[in-house]
Amino acid sequence: MSPAASVKVSLAAGQLWPYYGCMRATRAVIHLENLRFNLRQLREHLARTSPAPAMCVAVKANAYGHGSAEVARVALEEGATHLGVATVAEGAELRAAGIEAPVLLYGLAADEELADLVGARLSPFLADADYARAVASAAQRVGRTVGVHLKIDTGMGRIGCRPQDAVAVAQAVADLPQLSLDGVATHFPVADAADESPTLDQYARFEESVAAIRAAGIAPGTVHAANSGAIIGSPFTWADMVRPGISVYGYYPSDEQTRTLALKPVMEFQSRISFVKQVDAGATISYGMTYRAKRTTRIATIPVGYADGYNRLLSGRAEVLVRDSAAGRSYRAPIAGRVCMDQFMIDLGPDSRARREDEVVLFGPDPAGPNAEEICELLGTIPYEVTCWISRRVPRVYA
Secondary structure (H helix, E strand, C coil): CCCCCCCEEECCCCCCHHHHCCCCCCEEEECHHHHHHHHHHHHHHHCCCCCCCEEEEECHHHHHCCCHHHHHHHHHHCCCCEEEECCHHHHHHHHHCCCCCCEEECCCCCHHHHHHHHHCCCEEEECCHHHHHHHHHHHHHHCCCEEEEEEECCCCCCCCECHHHHHHHHHHHHCCCCEEEEEEECCCCCCCCCCCHHHHHHHHHHHHHHHHHHHCCCCCCEEECCCHHHHHHCHHHCCCEECCCHHHHCCCCCCCCCCCCCCCCCEEEEEECCEEEEECCCCEECHHHCEECCCCEEEEEECCCHHHCCCHHHCCCCEEEEEECCCCEEEEEEEECCCCCCCEEEECCCCCCCCCCCEEEEECCCCCCCCHHHHHHHHCCCHHHHHHCCCCCCCEEEC
16 A cells, blocks of 8 residues: 555544644554455354354454444444453543443443443453452442452462352342342463363353352343354354454454464565665674674665564564565565664665665565464463563554
8 A cells, every 4th residue: 555545544532643734754544445354254154053143253352453433333333242352441442433322341340430431331250259240339339330250260360259159249239229240251361272172161160150050040141251262263162242352353363273264464574775785794693783784785774663563583584575666576575683772773685676765574464475373483471471471562554
């Protein structure tokens, strides 16, 4: 996409550039057609059961770096019924953007956030009677009823009551007139692994807990457990609703899973060359002088750094895709030396015709260039982290 292309730009918190009539060469292009494609792939996959489960799309962490409000709108247009956030502020941001769909709060709120939780009409996960009473007290103060989801810890070890305590917590919720039990949930830590047995065991414990709640005369509401890994590989966990995350954004949660769904990366992290120079053999590049040119070559500067979310550990390891306008072709070029806070350099090679303003892609959906999976393999991490790293000072452009 050319710099002059007509696009929609999102103003993220702390970004001042639109007010000055300019925009950075560095941006995260969010390909909404790929987002729609992934959501439709998931819906078609879920349609294997009848009725198909509802879908709660995770838009926490600014939609994994993609822009929460924009992703939420597309997700709802494509059939999602709920949205998932991790903090009260994230939920309030969706409400401020005019989004009225049910929003599940996956994390636990601090006492001082409870009034805002109620005010934003969020549906919190809870795991014990004390927290239930705290939420009910906040709801009573503003005269509202809050729909809550009971989280049962079947093996994640993060938040959630023990399976044997689920009935007691559900009863505590039922006894509080300010609360309604809208759902019961659990979470899988290894649903993306080749070995399915831990997930089978977890889901069995979860089903027993849900059955016990029903036997106590309490309606559990929407029953939900499946994350991306379970959606892809464990249909027996789908229940009433699923909660996809990374698959929405075009990546598999693990390289252990068979690639049964065609997913397309949604984010393209790109910039443009800001400076090109020829250097002689032996010239050193960047901090620490860790890179020394082996021959006369052309070095390009890219106005991206670790403050933008391009990890310093990629120094001397990653490649970028250069779209050489003079040559009319694209090719990869390696990073030369250390990534700086705001810039890094690449070795174009002696015969490159690339020049200032030519586009470079750091990762994205283009098969010729690196994607977030390639980046995460270099760093020993996961695609979730790679897209979440992209900082708020990088404008999101919706194409």
